[in-house]
Amino acid sequence: QEQLVQSGAEVKKPGASVKLSCKASGYTFTSYYMHWVRQAPGQGLEWVGIISPSGGSTSHAQRFRGRVTMTRDTSTSTVYMELSSLRSEDTAVYYCARGAARTHFDYWGRGTLVTVSS
Amino acid sequence: SYVLTQPPSVSVAPGKTARITCAGTNIGSKSVHWYQQKPGQAPVLVIYFDSDRPSGIPERFSGSNSANTATLTISRVEAGDEADYYCQVWDSSSDRVVFGGGTKLTVL
Numbered sequence: 464q465e466q467l468v469q470s471g472a473e474v475k476k477p478g479a480s481v482k483l484s485c486k487a488s489g490y491t492f493t494s495y496y497m498h499w500v501r502q503a504p505g506q507g508l509e510w511v512g513i514i515s516p517s518g519g520s521t522s523h524a525q526r527f528r529g530r531v532t533m534t535r536d537t538s539t540s541t542v543y544m545e546l547s548s549l550r551s552e553d554t555a556v557y558y559c560a561r562g563a564a565r566t567h568f569d570y571w572g573r574g575t576l577v578t579v580s581s
Numbered sequence: 582s583y584v585l586t587q588p589p590s591v592s593v594a595p596g597k598t599a600r601i602t603c604a605g606t607n608i609g610s611k612s613v614h615w616y617q618q619k620p621g622q623a624p625v626l627v628i629y630f631d632s633d634r635p636s637g638i639p640e641r642f643s644g645s646n647s648a649n650t651a652t653l654t655i656s657r658v659e660a661g662d663e664a665d666y667y668c669q670v671w672d673s674s675s676d677r678v679v680f681g682g683g684t685k686l687t688v689l
Contacts, residue, residue, distance in 0.1 A: 498678065500678075507665075507667065507680060507681075507682050507683040508616075508618075508624065508667050508669075508680045508683070509680065510677065510678035510679070510680060513678070522676055522677070524677060524678075525582075525677075558623055558624075560624075563626075563629070565671065566612060566614070566670075566671035567612075567614035567626065567629050567630075567669060567671070568614075568616075568624075568626060568669075569626055569629075569635065571623040571624055571625070572623065573623055574623055
């Protein structure tokens with residue numbers, strides 16, 4: 464069945480970068496978009512961006528402009544999200560979520576906790 | 582940018598009906614999706630395209646969308662329905678996903 468397996472928790476210092484991974488299985492990787500969504504502690508869901516696994520095109524929320532890079536490796540069915548110039552406000556659980564018809568999410572990973580602290 | 586507004590909390594007694602609203606300008610012209618999130622877990626899709634239910638989601642969950650308000654309705658509420666609920670749209674004008682702020686459903 465469909466599954467998204469995310470990389471483990473990260474602890475980073477302010478100003479550093481973090482690269483997260485999300486490995487898909489149980490379906491045709493290139494047939495579905497992949498989104499990244501984050502959730503700060505005790506807060507709501509926030510959309511980060513989207514990648515097309517087939518062509519590699521991306522789009523992201525305005526607030527991450529210049530700081531987020533999303534890539535994919537079709538040979539391993541894995542997508543990556545790198546966030547740079549980390550600040551304490553980036554502390555959150557980051558989820559990858561499969562895009563159904565691009566517009567919504569039908570399967571989610573378990574999330575990766577990123578902690579930014581000096 | 583497009584904004585979705587949800588009430589922070591809704592409380593309901595077991596067996597009763599809970600209605601969670603999601604307000605947005607002319608939201609009736611967009612497709613609305615709803616997610617349930619329990620503590621420490623990833624969100625789960627419970628309603629998509631306003632009123633469709635994924636397989637495995639009980640018929641007690643239903644959705645509607647008109648004018649400036651979309652509504653998630655949970656009938657015959659059970660203790661296990663206690664969770665945070667988020668509405669979501671794809672804003673085609675900006676090519677972005679937008680989430681509501683979330684509503685905490687408490688079963689009394």
